[in-house]
Amino acid sequence: MRLRPLLRTLRAGDSRGRLVALRSSRRALGVAVTGAALRVGLLEELLQPANAAELAERRGWADRHLVEAALHSFAAHGLLEERGGRWRTSVRGRRILNDEFIRALYEAFSTYHTELYRELDRELTSGGQRHDIEVDGELIARLSRSLDQFVFAELDRVVAGRPPRRLLDVGCGAAAHLLHLLRTVPGAKAVGVETDHAAAALARAAVAGQRLNDRAEIVEAEVTAFLDQRPQETFDLILVANVVYYVPLPDRVALLRSLAERLESGGQLVIVSTAKTNDSFSRHFDLLLRAQAGHLELPDFNVLCEQLTDVGLAPQVPRRIAPGEPLTAVVAHHK
Numbered sequence: 008m009r010l011r012p013l014l015r016t017l018r019a020g021d022s023r024g025r026l027v028a029l030r031s032s033r034r035a036l037g038v039a040v041t042g043a044a045l046r047v048g049l050l051e052e053l054l055q056p057a058n059a060a061e062l063a064e065r066r067g068w069a070d071r072h073l074v075e076a077a078l079h080s081f082a083a084h085g086l087l088e089e090r091g092g093r094w095r096t097s098v099r100g101r102r103i104l105n106d107e108f109i110r111a112l113y114e115a116f117s118t119y120h121t122e123l124y125r126e127l128d129r130e131l132t133s134g135g136q137r138h139d140i141e142v143d144g145e146l147i148a149r150l151s152r153s154l155d156q157f158v159f160a161e162l163d164r165v166v167a168g169r170p171p172r173r174l175l176d177v178g179c180g181a182a183a184h185l186l187h188l189l190r191t192v193p194g195a196k197a198v199g200v201e202t203d204h205a206a207a208a209l210a211r212a213a214v215a216g217q218r219l220n221d222r223a224e225i226v227e228a229e230v231t232a233f234l235d236q237r238p239q240e241t242f243d244l245i246l247v248a249n250v251v252y253y254v255p256l257p258d259r260v261a262l263l264r265s266l267a268e269r270l271e272s273g274g275q276l277v278i279v280s281t282a283k284t285n286d287s288f289s290r291h292f293d294l295l296l297r298a299q300a301g302h303l304e305l306p307d308f309n310v311l312c313e314q315l316t317d318v319g320l321a322p323q324v325p326r327r328i329a330p331g332e333p334l335t336a337v338v339a340h341h342k
Contacts, residue, residue, distance in 0.1 A: 040084045041103065042117025049077075050104050053087060056095035111149040119143050123295055135298040140253070144203055148180050151249050157329045158248055158279055159187050161336045165277055171195050171244035177230045177266070178202070178250035182210035182223070188244075189222055197223045198242075200230045234265055243271045248279040252296055252305050259311075264318040270341040276320060279328070282335040283307045289333040308335055315339045 044050050052065065063074045078094050081087045086100040096104070103109050119139040123130070130137065140147065162184065170192045176185040179199030189197055199214075201207040207227040214223045226233050234240075245266050254262055266276055283293055283305040296303040308325040315322040320339035328336050 037084055038113060039117045040080060041086060041113040044081050044086050044100070045103070045110055045114050046118075049081065050086060050096050050100045053094055053096045054101070054104075056090075056093040058093050062094065107149060108153045111146060111153065114146055115143075115150050118146070120291070120295065123298055130298045135302050136300050137295075137298045138300055139295070140299065145205060148203075148206060151180070152183065154249065154329065154334060155183050155187075157334055158184055158336075161279065161326070161328045162188055162246070162277070163191060165275060165338055166192055166244070169243075169273070169275065171242070171275075173197070173242050174244040174246065175200065175242045175266075175269070177245065177247045178253070179210055179225065180206050182213045182225065184246060184248055185210070185223060186213060186217055186219065188246075189217075189219055195222070198233075198240075199223065199225045200233050201225065201227060202229055231262070231265060234269060241269050241271050241274075243274040245270060245274070245276045246279075247277070249281075251278055251280050251311070252303055254303075255301055256304060259306075260314050260317060263314055263320075267315075267318045267320050267339075267341065270320075272341055274341045276315070276339045276341075277336065278306075278311065278339075279334070279336045280306055282325070282333045284333045286333045308337060312337060312339075 048066070052062065057065065059071060059075050059078060062068070062078075063071055068074050078087060078089075082089060082094075082097075086097055086103075087094050088097045103113065119137075119142070123137070166188065171188070172195055174185075174188055174195060174197045176182070176188075176197060176199040179185050179201045180203075182199050185197050185199045189195055199210055201210055204227060207225055210225045214220055214225060228236075247266070251259065263276075270276060281289060281292055283289060289305060293305040296305060312322040312325065315337070319342060321342050322337050322339040325335050325337040328334055
C-alpha cells in the first residue's frame with residue numbers, strides 16, 4: 008500500500024511537523040503560482056481561448072516549450088483548463104479575476120510580502136533599503152481596500168454623535184473613506200489630501216463619478232504643505248486611515264500637532280492603523296515597514312495616545328475594529 012511509505016516518511020522524524028510543512032509548502036506554492044498567473048496577465052489573456060502557439064505570439068513569448076510547461080503548471084493548480092488543444096481560464100481563475108480583494112492578496116503575498124524574507128540577509132546587512140511603497144504603491148492601495156468596511160463602520164459610529172460639517176482625509180487614496188462620509192453626512196464638505204499622483208487621479212475620478220465635486224476637493228500634496236498653504240482652514244473631523252505608519256516615529260508628534268491645531272473646538276481626530284502587537288501579521292508588517300528606506304514602523308497605540316495627549320488632544324481608549332485582526336482605531340477630541 009502507498010500509505011505505508013508515507014507513514015514511514017512521516018515517522019522518520021517529527022511526524023506532525025513534517026505533515027504541517029508539507030501542507031504549508033503546497034499552500035505557499037499555490038500562492039506563488041496564482042500570483043504569477045495574475046502578474047503575467049495569463050488569466051485575463053485566456054478569457055479568449057488560444058493554443059500555446061497563439062498565446063506565445065500574442066504575448067511575445069519566445070520559448071514555446073516554457074510556455075507549454077507554464078500552462079500545464081497553471082492548469083494543475085486549477086487556474087486554466089485545456090479542451091481540444093486550446094487553453095482557457097477556468098471557473099476558479101475567473102472567480103479570482105472578478106474579486107479585487109482576492110487578486111490583491113495573491114499578488115501581494117507572492118511578491119513584496121514574501122520577497123522580504125528571501126532578501127532578509129541583505130536587508131539585515133545593509134539596513135532597510137526597500138522601496139515597496141514606490142514600486143508596489145498601486146497594489147498596496149488595492150490590498151488596503153479590503154479593510155474599508157471596518158473603517159466605514161468605525162466612521163459611522165464616530166459621526167453618529169457629532170456629524171461633521173467639514174472634514175479632512177489625510178492620505179485619502181482613491182477617496183473611498185471620504186465618499187462614504189459624504190454619503191453618510193449630507194451637507195458635509197471634504198478635502199482629501201494625497202501625495203501619490205495616480206491615487207489622486209483616481210480620487211478625483213471617484214468624486215466626479217459620484218457627482219460630488221461641489222462638496223469634495225482632492226489636493227495632491229503633502230499634508231503639511233497643504234496646511235501651510237491654507238493657514239486659516241479648520242475642520243471638525245480629520246481622518247488618518249492606514250497612513251500613520253508611513254510617518255517615521257520621530258516625526259509623528261509634529262504631524263499630530265499640526266492636525267490638532269486645525270481642529271475646531273470639540274472636533275475629532277480619527278486614526279486607524281494596524282497596531283504593533285504580538286499578532287503574527289502585525290510583527291510581519293512591522294518588519295516589512297522597518298525594512299523600507301526611512302525605517303518606518305507600526306504604531307504602538309499606548310505611545311500614540313501619549314503623543315495625542317502631548318499635542319493637546321484627549322484620546323479615547325483604542326478599539327480593535329476587525330475581528331481577529333490588529334486593525335485598531337483611536338478617536339481623539341479637541342479639548
